Structures are given as C-alpha cells and as structure tokens.
Amino acid sequence: MTIAPQNDLLDHKFDMCFGHADQNKDGVVDAADILTFAARVIAAVGEPFDSPKSVEMLRVCENWWKGMVAELDTDKDGKIDPEEYRVGMRRLVGSASSFEAASRPVATAIWSLCDRDDDGEVTAAEFSAVQLAFGTTPENARLGFKKLDLDGDGSLSVDELTSAFRDFYTSTDIDTNGNWLFGADFQTV
Template identity: 50%
Template sequence: MADRRTKGDLLERKIDVCFGHVDVDGDGFFDEADVLAMAARIIAHQNIPIDSAPAVGLFKSYQEFMHNILEHLDVDGDGRINPEEWRKGIIGVFGDHPERFDALFRPLAEAIWRVCDRDGDGTVSAEEFLCFQKAMGSSPENRRLAFEKLDVNGDGSLSV
C-alpha cells in the first residue's frame, strides 16, 4: 500500500525536526539552557568573539525569544516547551496568525544574521549559512538543500 501522507503530516514532521534542533541538550524540552547553548554554538561555529556586539546581541535575542515563545506555547506553565506544545503552538498560534510569527521570529533571525554575516555585506553567503546550519546540527545534505531552497533568486546569498 502506498504511503499517503497529507500536507499536515509533512508540516508536523518538519516542525518535529525543528524541535529536535532547538532541544539542544536532548532532554525532550525546549528551555532557557537550550537557547543559551544554541547561541553559544552559533557564535563558536562562526568564530567570532563571545564579547563582540553581534554575539552579545545574539544571546539577548535568544533570551527575549525564549521569554516570548513561552508566553505563546508553554501551555502547562512549567517554563519549558515539550514537543506537543511546540507542534500545536507553531501550527495553531503562528499558522493562524503569521504576523505573530514575524514579530516573534524576525528579531532573532536578524540577530542570527548579524553573527553569520561575517564579511558585513548585509547578506549571508552559502559558506556562512552552511556554518550556521552545522551549528544547528543539520546534516551536510540538509545544509546544502536548505540553502538551495532559501536562495529563491539564485544569487548565492540570503537576506533576512
């Protein structure tokens, strides 16, 4: 029998993979320790000083992101997000209200881009992006694929 997966199933699988990336310590929850670890990994992989303005900005942005995402997704109020809260929240809170997604995720994306844009040209090259994806734990194949999918105009660089 053919595998018949719906668009919703694919979306949930993608969201679950994303949860696997944000749950840095693998304890089954997305929490403050994970956001700080993510920021540190990105900074280390981009080889920038931890006390530089972009690095400090990234730590602050991740902490603010965590505070804000807890408001939307932490249903049980325990200060951390489990996979079910993540999945339901991303689909329900942000799927129905894309403006919330932009308001919550864009400041973090901008902070990440400031760290990843090592040459300061305002864009992230394939090399800079692949380094970021490595920090996030993506496989080499998925890093390359992600860049190709995100580089919609084919110019070899990404903007926020």
C-alpha cells in the same frame, strides 16, 4: 508542487525543530536550551562571545524564549514539552503577523552572525557554518543555500532568510524552497 498531509508534514518539521531546541535532549525545552542554541550558532560561525553580534543573538534568543514560554507553555512549568510545542506552533504559524514578529528578529540575528566580513551579504560559505551546526551535511548545505537564495545573486538577504523561516514552518508543500532551511533531513516523511 507536492502537497503532503498538513499535520504530518508540519508536525514532522515542528518535531525536528523541537529536537534542535532541546539542546540537552531531556525531552523538554527550557531557557537553558535556548541560550545553548544561541551559543551553538555563535560558536559555529566563529564569532567572539563578547562581540555586539553575539550579545544581540543572545538578547534575541532570550526574548524569543520569553515569547515562546508565554505562548506555548500551557501548564506554566517553565518548560515546553513536545505536545505543547506542536500545538503552540500550529497556533503561532496560523497568524502571519505573530509568526513574522517572532521569527524576523531571530532570522536577522542569525543573518548578522553569518555576515562574517560585514559586507552586507551572506554567502554560501558563511551560511553553511550555521547549517552544519544543525547537522546538515556539506552537500545539503550547498544545495540548501541555492534553494534559499531566491533571487540567485549568490548571497542571502534577511528577507530571503525570513521567507525560508516562514515557508519551513508554515508550508505544506514538500517542495517549497524554505524546507531547505536545515538541509533535507525532514524530507524523510
């Protein structure tokens, strides 16, 4: 286990995720960014935008945004800047129940989108589309899937994906498997 200075590693991961959320790269996250994020994931997996899975992803992301802006937007301008995001995420990840309540619906919606053939399993090929949408290289997507597949059965469960979210956002162990949620990009700390 390699423990990094907590604020350095977590802040780096928070900054990376802020960059994913800031879809138009204007330096703040707003409702349009979150809906664009949802559309990006939907398009990456090839799901029709009017399907029940897509509608659910959009609904979950809208609720996610409402929760984020309520908790993180301290100046109440309807936008979250990088500092608000860092401070708010530190507070959010400090509460296991709050973090679970915020992350599980998103993980579940992403998992459902990834399960293209509706067989109840998300394979490496199905999950790699989401990782590639975030700029993960194909090799890192392959390695990342292996790291996230905690039981080694060749598919991701909602629990494994939720665990990856939790580990990514909360762990100061640079070697934790959840750090592969978006490939190995953050490991340049």
